């Protein structure tokens with residue numbers, strides 16, 4: 001006969017088929033096909049479950065059994081009030097609110113409604129799975145814990161990470177290390193204290209953890225609302241309008257590191273020496289005599305150079321990368337760097353230098369007669 | 378299988394035994410197949426100091442781990458046989474044995490510490506940075522380009538003018554050569570197994586790899602980072618030449634362009650080349666009829682922005698990712714097996730008319746993507762803005778191909 005379970009699954013099957021038909025009719029393209037296939041698969045799964053349920057039946061009680069009306073699973077009173085109808089109602093309200101306000105609310109509400117429905121269904125079913133309340137509770141756990149634990153765990157972790165990141169972004173740059181050193185120390189000390197007192201009561205621990213979590217989330221939300229601190233950019237390349245002009249101290253960004261980490265990966269190191277002579281050193285040639293006035297750069301490849309300002313005045317390096325066809329000359333440069341500091345400049349030259357009507361070279365604006373020729377074979 | 382041990386006398390047991398024998402024979406066969414004597418890409422036959430360093434380290438480690446492995450296997454075998462279930466009582470169960478556990482922690486630590494000494498030493502030796510030659514190596518789908526740093530010296534030979542070649546890396550023997558490896562598109566990896574380990578070619582980065590060859594000769598390799606459709610056809614070789622031969626090679630590579638004689642097939646070929654090929658391929662110093670230089674612009678037609686320089690195509694022995702021979706199998710065998718003192722002279726002959734394997738180049742020019750799978754179908758290039766990966770089919774006529782081959786044959 002149509003037992004409760006099979007009715008549920010037959011209904012779900014019919015609903016999935018209906019959804020598939022509606023989706024197929026309303027949505028075209030690859031999304032339409034994928035969605036329809038997905039919904040039909042769901043229908044097949046539900047149909048299969050319905051079939052199993054239909055043939056195996058669930059715990060219907062033979063009418064002849066003495067006192068069955070009291071002991072049958074279906075005769076047990078509800079275990080207690082369920083919170084899921086309330087949650088589902090909140091979800092539905094959210095759907096309505098979301099439909100007229102922001103899509104995020106709508107999407108979150110869908111998740112809430114789905115989760116509440118699933119929980120509600122399993123709870124309703126499990127409370128009448130047998131006449132034994134304890135067994136029923138166990139069945140519910142067995143069904144839902146494998147889903148609840150990972151999802152709640154991931155959500156919890158996500159909340160912690162999110163809260164921390166918001167706090168880090170809003171605390172000012174200098175104090176961030178201190179704030180987190182203190183928090184870290186507190187956690188470490190707390191862990192030591194806990195470990196030392198094995199007999200601390202469960203409720204104390206839960207209490208402290210709850211206070212910590214609430215504080216963290218609260219601080220996170222407050223920081224998110226306050227917004228992140230202004231994060232300054234430290235450009236290392238300059239607008240090409242300035243490139244052909246000499247260095248000015250005004251332009252120097254003293255907060256930028258002016259040191260370069262990409263040490264091994266450059267095609268050449270360009271030194272502006274203290275005598276205002278410019279030389280290129282090519283990684284691989286280590287002899288101190290190996291100074292070049294030409295560098296060879298493969299075409300159409302991203303390459304970088306490192307500029308060392310060993311002179312006594314602030315300077316930039318400018319790459320004149322050719323004039324091809326009717327296009328304007330390609331010029332790029334670093335920002336001005338202080339004496340003793342370095343800058344990195346990366347570029348890509350698509351064509352051979354023979355195709356350019358202007359020379360390809362690296363120059364230091366303001367330092368006359370010194371250039372490193374770029375050869376693009 | 379395990380259970381059949383107990384029923385050896387049954388037919389099934391016999392079959393199991395026979396099957397096992399066949400399996401064993403197949404396994405041994407497979408392992409032995411790895412011992413091919415004539416294997417040009419064998420790391421176990423190092424031909425240069427860097428490769429020898431790696432091979433030496435690998436041997437030491439193999440001995441140490443081999444001994445450890447033997448001891449472990451012997452112990453397991455002993456335990457299996459000694460404590461086989463003969464119906465005896467389960468022996469006394471114990472938990473924890475601090476002395477044994479400390480021993481079993483310290484012993485491997487000591488072994489690892491011992492092994493670390495040659496490993497770390499090898500890392501530093503391989504990382505030495507003083508070189509007598511620096512060559513830029515640029516990978517792209519699916520071939521390697523080499524360019525020699527203009528104004529530098531390579532093994533004492535001055536590089537007065539840029540040299541750009543592909544597939545075949547020519548280096549002076551007995552010389553520390555530093556390769557500066559990068560890529561124009563995806564990640565590739567450069568490996569000449571007999572000369573050194575491999576190094577990834579990563580766009581935007583320049584990775585260095587040192588090579589040194591003990592002897593003149595040809596050392597083959599291939600791209601070892603999966604890089605798309607024709608990854609398997611992205612091969613390369615390093616050719617080591619004695620100093621004098623290397624000087625000759627450099628002189629030839631930097632020599633002026635020699636135009637074909639007027640009214641020859643090759644002269645027609647030059648015009649065809651300018652019309653059909655020069656938009657991608659550079660031939661150095663080639664002039665168009667109006668006297669302006671003919672400059673390739675592969676950046677407009679090829680995704681990677683490069684195509685092989687064909688100025689000296691016939692000084693190489695293979696093409697298109699060093700996959701197809703330019704010389705006949707006979708000539709190739711002769712070259713590959715030449716003794717070191719004869720190798721240089723033979724190699725410097727380049728592709729001679731007797732050795733030229735015309736069929737390969739002809740097939741290539743008829744329809745390159747049919748010979749080497751490449752994304753070059755003109756109807757499917759929307760995502761790359763019409764640019765191809767590799768060389769497209771140019772629908773040349775047989776006459777055009779004849780002319781082009783005549784022209785190409787003189788590029789040496």
Ligand SMILES: [Cu+2]
Nearest residue numbers: 565600604611
């Ligand atoms: Cu590759």
